[in-house]
Amino acid sequence: MAVLGAAAISAIALNRGESISALWFIAAAACVYAIAYRFYAAWIAATVLTIDETRATPAERLNNGRDFIPTNKWVVFGHHFAAIAGPGPLVGPTLAAQFGYLPGTLWILIGAVLGGAVQDMVTLFFSTRRNARSLGQMARDEIGPIGGAAALIGTFLIMIILIAVLGLVVVNAMKHSPWATSTVAATIPIAMIVGFYMRVFRPGRVLEATLLGVILLLLAVVGGGWIDHSESLRGLFDHEGLTLAWVIIAYGFAAAVMPVWLLLAPRDYLSTFVKLGTVTLLAVAIIILQPHIHMPAVTQFVDGTGPIFGGKLFPFVFISIACGAISGFHALIASGTTPKLLTSERDIRMIGYGAMLLEGFVAIMAMIAATVLEPGVFFAINSPAGVVGKEAVDAIAKINSWGFAVTVEQMNQLAKDMGESSLFARTGGAPSLAVGMASIFGHAFGKGMLALWYHFAIMFEAIFILTTLDAGTRVGRFMLQDMLGNIWPKIGKTSWMPSVVFTSGLVVAGWGYFLYIGVIDPNGGVNILWPLFGIANQMLAAIALCVATGILVKSGKLKYAWITGLPLTWLVIVTSTAAWQKIFSEDVRVGFFAAANDLSAKLAAGMLPPEKAAVAPHLIFNQQLDAYLTMFFVAVLWVVILDMLRVTLRYLAGKPLLPLTETAYVAVKI
Amino acid sequence: MLNKLKMVWKNIRRLSGDDAYEQYLQHYLQHQAEHVVLENAEPPLSREAFFKEWQDKKWKGIKRCC
Numbered sequence: 001m002a003v004l005g006a007a008a009i010s011a012i013a014l015n016r017g018e019s020i021s022a023l024w025f026i027a028a029a030a031c032v033y034a035i036a037y038r039f040y041a042a043w044i045a046a047t048v049l050t051i052d053e054t055r056a057t058p059a060e061r062l063n064n065g066r067d068f069i070p071t072n073k074w075v076v077f078g079h080h081f082a083a084i085a086g087p088g089p090l091v092g093p094t095l096a097a098q099f100g101y102l103p104g105t106l107w108i109l110i111g112a113v114l115g116g117a118v119q120d121m122v123t124l125f126f127s128t129r130r131n132a133r134s135l136g137q138m139a140r141d142e143i144g145p146i147g148g149a150a151a152l153i154g155t156f157l158i159m160i161i162l163i164a165v166l167g168l169v170v171v172n173a174m175k176h177s178p179w180a181t182s183t184v185a186a187t188i189p190i191a192m193i194v195g196f197y198m199r200v201f202r203p204g205r206v207l208e209a210t211l212l213g214v215i216l217l218l219l220a221v222v223g224g225g226w227i228d229h230s231e232s233l234r235g236l237f238d239h240e241g242l243t244l245a246w247v248i249i250a251y252g253f254a255a256a257v258m259p260v261w262l263l264l265a266p267r268d269y270l271s272t273f274v275k276l277g278t279v280t281l282l283a284v285a286i287i288i289l290q291p292h293i294h295m296p297a298v299t300q301f302v303d304g305t306g307p308i309f310g311g312k313l314f315p316f317v318f319i320s321i322a323c324g325a326i327s328g329f330h331a332l333i334a335s336g337t338t339p340k341l342l343t344s345e346r347d348i349r350m351i352g353y354g355a356m357l358l359e360g361f362v363a364i365m366a367m368i369a370a371t372v373l374e375p376g377v378f379f380a381i382n383s384p385a386g387v388v389g390k391e392a393v394d395a396i397a398k399i400n401s402w403g404f405a406v407t408v409e410q411m412n413q414l415a416k417d418m419g420e421s422s423l424f425a426r427t428g429g430a431p432s433l434a435v436g437m438a439s440i441f442g443h444a445f446g447k448g449m450l451a452l453w454y455h456f457a458i459m460f461e462a463i464f465i466l467t468t469l470d471a472g473t474r475v476g477r478f479m480l481q482d483m484l485g486n487i488w489p490k491i492g493k494t495s496w497m498p499s500v501v502f503t504s505g506l507v508v509a510g511w512g513y514f515l516y517i518g519v520i521d522p523n524g525g526v527n528i529l530w531p532l533f534g535i536a537n538q539m540l541a542a543i544a545l546c547v548a549t550g551i552l553v554k555s556g557k558l559k560y561a562w563i564t565g566l567p568l569t570w571l572v573i574v575t576s577t578a579a580w581q582k583i584f585s586e587d588v589r590v591g592f593f594a595a596a597n598d599l600s601a602k603l604a605a606g607m608l609p610p611e612k613a614a615v616a617p618h619l620i621f622n623q624q625l626d627a628y629l630t631m632f633f634v635a636v637l638w639v640v641i642l643d644m645l646r647v648t649l650r651y652l653a654g655k656p657l658l659p660l661t662e663t664a665y666v667a668v669k670i
Numbered sequence: 671m672l673n674k675l676k677m678v679w680k681n682i683r684r685l686s687g688d689d690a691y692e693q694y695l696q697h698y699l700q701h702q703a704e705h706v707v708l709e710n711a712e713p714p715l716s717r718e719a720f721f722k723e724w725q726d727k728k729w730k731g732i733k734r735c736c
Binding site for chain 1: 720
């Protein structure tokens with residue numbers, strides 16, 4: 001195993017100038033992950049955490065037949081994986097592929113093994129030992145009130161940025177694409193039909209309803225093609241990005257106010273099944289087909305001039321791939337939700353560590369799907385018009401000047417094959433991933449249906465992006481109601497309709513603003529929003545690792561505290577450097593203030609064309625806002641770190657600390 | 671073989687929440703004795719009522735990630 005793994009990695013790392021098979025990526029990931037799981041994870045479980053199989057879990061002790069239920073470990077694994085794996089591991093690697101396939105792949109392998117999976121497992125363990133408490137509660141109980149507040153505010157802000165960027169990804173996939181737009185639109189009534197089915201018509205018959213929904217979704221993909229070919233109907237679904245952004249904003253508000261059973265819950269079932277099915281299908285297709293990687297190992301864009309987002313390889317590859325390597329958001333699932341189902345502490349390694357490794361696999365597959373494309377095609381799809389120019393000829397000339405071969409005819413033919421009018425400047429990662437998936441599926445299962453596969457892939461991404469959008473808005477609303485409830489108790493009542501409308505409106509306005517700016521920004525918005533999301537998500541991961549490190553120290557395990565301290569240190573270096581550069585860099589494609597000043601100077605000198613001058617004040621304000629937001633993220637991060645270090649120093653000095661809140665030992669009975 | 675398939679089906683049902691009501695009923699019956707002692711011997715919820723409560727509860731916190 002070790003030999004095969006080493007061979008696979010060296011094949012990936014040493015192959016230069018010729019294309020290599022995607023199978024090496026799968027082999028490298030399988031070997032690295034298997035070895036890490038067998039040895040590192042087992043060692044952490046046995047020696048560092050000292051997992052105790054004879055100790056009853058909260059699911060057993062507090063079993064109420066509803067949320068605390070001892071559950072088969074494969075079922076818990078399924079729940080946990082479905083909860084942690086969203087669109088993040090698909091989008092991040094696609095964007096990071098601009099640096100070449102090597103940096104992102106290595107970070108997904110190493111980051112997951114030493115960082116993400118450790119964070120998830122350790123958080124799951126500590127929460128299990130504390131009656132399934134949430135990360136925020138553990139931070140407050142173990143470190144102090146500052147840590148708790150930081151985790152809460154951090155989560156809220158990530159949610160806002162995440163929803164905005166995901167909304168932008170969907171908008172870019174749907175703009176001027178009647179097929180994609182009508183298919184995505186159809187998912188809404190389909191979800192409602194499924195919702196009615198399992199709420200009213202056949203209560204609780206989840207599987208029947210889901211089966212019905214999946215069949216309807218597949219019909220919607222086919223039906224979208226039919227609408228696209230119909231001259232009279234296609235006009236109804238052919239829209240500008242800005243119009244679609246407003247529609248998504250209105251939809252987000254409606255979805256947050258509507259009862260969950262009608263839209264959110266049923267769509268979540270559909271998205272989970274479609275997601276698991278598609279990821280499995282993609283893995284099978286890659287193994288059967290063994291496509292070749294066309295992207296170079298490392299591109300010239302490591303110097304920071306990349307078209308998709310500006311910034312050097314370090315730190316930005318570690319920021320753009322958050323989910324798939326390490327994601328702070330997982331700590332929220334691993335605390336609070338999953339521990340309520342654990343039958344035995346023995347399962348913690350498989351669920352905490354194992355599910356994260358599986359997400360790493362998903363990220364590797366996204367990387368493969370992005371890099372099997374010809375690099376010229378990849379950059380034509382993903383480069384915003386503000387960088388390569390609006391006209392196809394200009395864009396092609398620019399991409400050719402970077403040394404990547406692609407022609408206008410090639411792009412037109414590709415668009416035609418995929419059933420689209422144009423694939424230029426479809427930023428955000430979803431369309432290029434869909435093209436990559438369609439070409440892999442097309443080769444593996446017959447070439448005639450490329451357009452169907454493409455729109456199936458778009459539907460697959462859109463359906464769980466929209467689920468994240470609904471669920472995120474709702475969670476943001478609950479958090480806001482909770483926070484504002486401290487000031488005015490009535491607003492904290494989650495069922496009081498005026499409060500629901502008011503707080504939902506605030507949350508939607510928050511992400512709607514960033515989505516709006518992202519759409520009107522000629523540079524595509526993704527280049528601003530994705531790094532911001534990455535910084536925020538890594539900040540949350542750092543908070544989770546701080547809490548875990550603090551608990552390890554307090555439990556007298558200082559000599560093992562490096563298992564969380566090491567990834568923590570790395571994240572702090574990465575996020576602080578990235579934030580520093582985003583704030584202070586002179587490069588207008590990296591620094592927020594530099595970009596704002598550059599734009600103000602151009603505006604004042606009258607150098608901007610009128611349509612750009614009209615939106616320039618918004619863009620300038622937004623760049624400044626983003627800079628302050630980044631400062632805030634770093635400040636929060638450092639406050640928590642200093643708080644954790646304070647706890648550590650007090651421990652070393654033998655001074656009193658907040659007591660450990662671990663629950664007392666109760667022997668297993670089941 | 672048949673037993674294995676049955677196991678898989680059982681787990682799919684468990685995973686999707688298809689059998690949540692059956693689980694609840696089973697739990698209720700097992701703990702019926704305690705309910706009587708506590709003098710709040712409520713009858714078990716109907717399938718419909720249980721599913722409503724279960725679904726609303728499921729979406730109160732952070733359930734989906736990025």
